[in-house]
Amino acid sequence: xxxxxxxxxxxxxxxxxxxxxxxxxxxxxxxxxxxxxxxxxxxxxxxxxxxxxxxxxxxxxxxxxxxxxxxxxxxxxxxxxxxxxxxxxxxxxxxxxxxxxxxxxxxxxxxxxxxxxxxxxxxxxxxxxxxxxxxxxxxxxxxxxxxxxxxxxxxxxxxxxxxxxxxxxxxxxxxxxxxxxxxxxxxxxxxxxxxxxxxxxxxxxxxxxxxxxxxxxxxxxxxxxxxxxxxxxxxxxxxxxxxxxxxxxxxxxxxxxxxxx
Amino acid sequence: xxxxxxxxxxxxxxxxxxxxxxxxxxxxxxxxxxxxxxxxxxxxxxxxxxxxxxxxxxxxxxxxxxxxxxxxxxxxxxxxxxxxxxxxxxxxxxxxxxxxxxxxxxxxxxxxxxxxxxxxxxxxxxxxxxxxxxxxxxxxxxxxxxxxxxxxxxxxxxxxxxxxxxxxxxxxxxxxxxxxxxxxxxxxxxxxxxxxxxxxxxxxxxxxxxxxxxxxxxxxxxxxxxxxxxxxxxxxxxxxxxxxxxxxxxxxxxxx
Numbered sequence: 436x437x438x439x440x441x442x443x444x445x446x447x448x449x450x451x452x453x454x455x456x457x458x459x460x461x462x463x464x465x466x467x468x469x470x471x472x473x474x475x476x477x478x479x480x481x482x483x484x485x486x487x488x489x490x491x492x493x494x495x496x497x498x499x500x501x502x503x504x505x506x507x508x509x510x511x512x513x514x515x516x517x518x519x520x521x522x523x524x525x526x527x528x529x530x531x532x533x534x535x536x537x538x539x540x541x542x543x544x545x546x547x548x549x550x551x552x553x554x555x556x557x558x559x560x561x562x563x564x565x566x567x568x569x570x571x572x573x574x575x576x577x578x579x580x581x582x583x584x585x586x587x588x589x590x591x592x593x594x595x596x597x598x599x600x601x602x603x604x605x606x607x608x609x610x611x612x613x614x615x616x617x618x619x620x621x622x623x624x625x626x627x628x629x630x631x632x633x634x635x636x637x638x639x640x641x642x643x644x645x646x647x648x649x650x651x652x653x654x655x656x657x658x659x660x661x662x663x664x665x666x667x668x669x670x671x672x673x674x675x676x677x678x679x680x681x682x683x684x685x686x687x688x689x690x691x692x693x694x695x696x
Numbered sequence: 697x698x699x700x701x702x703x704x705x706x707x708x709x710x711x712x713x714x715x716x717x718x719x720x721x722x723x724x725x726x727x728x729x730x731x732x733x734x735x736x737x738x739x740x741x742x743x744x745x746x747x748x749x750x751x752x753x754x755x756x757x758x759x760x761x762x763x764x765x766x767x768x769x770x771x772x773x774x775x776x777x778x779x780x781x782x783x784x785x786x787x788x789x790x791x792x793x794x795x796x797x798x799x800x801x802x803x804x805x806x807x808x809x810x811x812x813x814x815x816x817x818x819x820x821x822x823x824x825x826x827x828x829x830x831x832x833x834x835x836x837x838x839x840x841x842x843x844x845x846x847x848x849x850x851x852x853x854x855x856x857x858x859x860x861x862x863x864x865x866x867x868x869x870x871x872x873x874x875x876x877x878x879x880x881x882x883x884x885x886x887x888x889x890x891x892x893x894x895x896x897x898x899x900x901x902x903x904x905x906x907x908x909x910x911x912x913x914x915x916x917x918x919x920x921x922x923x924x925x926x927x928x929x930x931x932x933x934x935x936x937x938x939x940x941x942x943x944x945x946x947x948x949x950x951x952x
Contacts, residue, residue, distance in 0.1 A: 458860065460858065461863040464860075464863040464864055464867035465866060468867050469867055469869075472870035472871050472874060475870075476874045477734075479885075480738055480879050481738060482880070482884055483744060483879060483880040483881065484738045484739045484741075484744045484751075485742040485743040485744040486742035610730075611726075611729070614730050614731070615733050615734055620737075621738055621741060622741065625737060626737065
């Protein structure tokens with residue numbers, strides 16, 4: 436019961452703390468306007484280079500942009516506490532780490548879903564992309580699973596933030612890495628072989644492919660395999676993140692580096 | 697002479713300070729490389745007549761703007777956080793002369809980004825840099841840096857009353873990349889977009905660099921850079937004067 440309370444109440448408190456500073460003046464430019472311009476940028480680059488259609492770039496970039504709220508908000512769960520001098524108080528508590536950190540991940544996932552879905556819809560409207568009406572519920576499921584798997588990566592990023600001081604730089608680097616490797620803007624088949632191998636073990640690649648298949652009119656049953664893989668990757672990153680949190684927490688205690696700025 | 701000395705020392709001081717910051721120094725150089733890599737792959741796989749060198753030059757200038765936009769937006773905010781804004785405003789020197797070298801120093805970091813992107817393209821994608829007008833190319837780079845710095849200065853001045861100025865600066869990263877013709881010719885955009893592109897100096901800086909390299913007449917583009925850069929600085933001085941007077945009257949400089 437205590438873990439359930441920690442999961443929901445702790446997650447809600449963390450969410451409110453995050454949105455205390457993530458006010459509309461930050462939220463709108465960063466998470467509403469920027470993803471739309473990312474979609475437009477790559478759609479026009481695609482037109483300029485003569486590669487792929489607008490729907491390719493709308494699906495790729497709308498889903499890939501889920502990485503921004505996931506990576507930055509999850510890393511804030513550690514670095515924000517460090518900045519407020521509350522990190523050691525949290526880590527010294529006997530609270531179970533799974534509900535403590537996964538509870539914080541739940542609102543992040545919800546936010547990533549909203550950002551991704553909104554930019555997807557806005558991108559379609561602005562670029563005049565029409566989707567089969569029947570694909571929309573399936574696309575919502577795809578975006579939700581993409582948000583989940585990317586939150587798993589975000590938790591791993593949060594764990595690394597226990598050891599890496601410049602977590603904003605790290606989050607940007609991971610975002611850039613996803614931009615190239617997930618096939619958001621370049622067909623996976625056009626990437627070198629080793630990059631294709633990497634793309635299959637990172638979040639978002641399979642979700643983007645599933646979204647493109649649905650947008651092309653494929654039935655939902657056609658993409659369930661891709662979604663199961665995406666879900667599996669998300670669970671793997673989530674589990675990896677929890678393990679890393681434990682390891683780095685232990686190292687932080689041992690070397691007295693938890694609060695080091 | 698005193699003004700030039702102030703600008704030079706301010707530039708050097710802030711350039712060294714930015715280079716010590718992982719986010720502004722290292723991050724702003726590495727981050728555009730990801731976008732450059734995507735652009736290289738897209739142009740490599742596409743069937744456009746535009747070459748990889750076209751993409752390489754565009755990506756390189758994207759990095760220059762990236763180094764300026766976010767950090768220029770937060771230039772004033774950083775002084776506010778450090779508690780030095782009031783002290784700087786209270787000095788007898790015009791505050792705009794203190795702020796201008798800050799944004800030019802940020803734009804100068806963009807040269808690292810430009811060189812890194814061109815080298816990235818050369819060694820990973822085999823893109824050779826050819827220079828039809830080498831002298832004009834050498835002139836185009838500092839001219840572009842100065843105009844980016846001037847536009848960043850105008851942004852910094854205009855965002856002085858916003859707490860989340862960095863987010864506004866960040867918001868302008870993609871739009872400028874998009875409509876200034878870095879990777880997409882302006883002819884691809886609706887007619888109403890083009891006048892907006894023309895009043896943005898990065899459009900002309902990009903043209904000057906590209907025409908110096910690929911051939912063309914970069915001199916008119918350089919003159920436009922100079923004219924627009926001067927206009928941004930003049931406008932920035934005027935806006936700054938009004939905003940500071942208003943902030944003093946309302947005691948709202950610290951935004952607390």
